[in-house]
Amino acid sequence: MTVKIVANRKELNDAFTVRKVVFVDEQNVPVEEEIDQFEEDSTHFVMYHDGHPIGAGRFRILDGIGKVERICVLKDARQLGAGKQIMNTIETYANQKGIHKLKLNAQIHAIPFYSRLGYTTSSEEFLDAGIPHKTMIKTI
DSSP states (O other), X not given: OEEEEOOSHHHHHHHHHHHIIIIIIITXXXXXXXXXXXXXXXXXXXXXXXXXXXXXXXXXXXXXXXEEEEEEEOGGGTTTTHHXXXXXXXXXXXXXXXXXXXXXXXXXXXXXXXXHTTOEEOSOOEEETTEEEEEEEEEO
């Protein structure tokens, strides 16, 4: 498995394909909420396994803080360490950009995953696209 920083339209489409399967098809997030106005301002990441896209994520910088977003892995690859590898790649990228504080909005079921990676909860529960979330932060 390898994580790439998206460098061309094909890789971006691969990332969008994974996001659509996970968020739109599995979780019923409206496609117009999943693909949003921040796509152009984000650095995108896509994970490949045997040449096929299996994971994705994106990263933005807001007021000097790194915002980790749209982390997803196809169902068949979820127990292979793919999510951790995507997160490690994004954190390395952020560090190289001089960003040392990260935040993300985690779906409630994913909080244990992000906690194992060193993120701590920093908000009350809220709904995003009809799904319960909490904001989490980490200093790297």
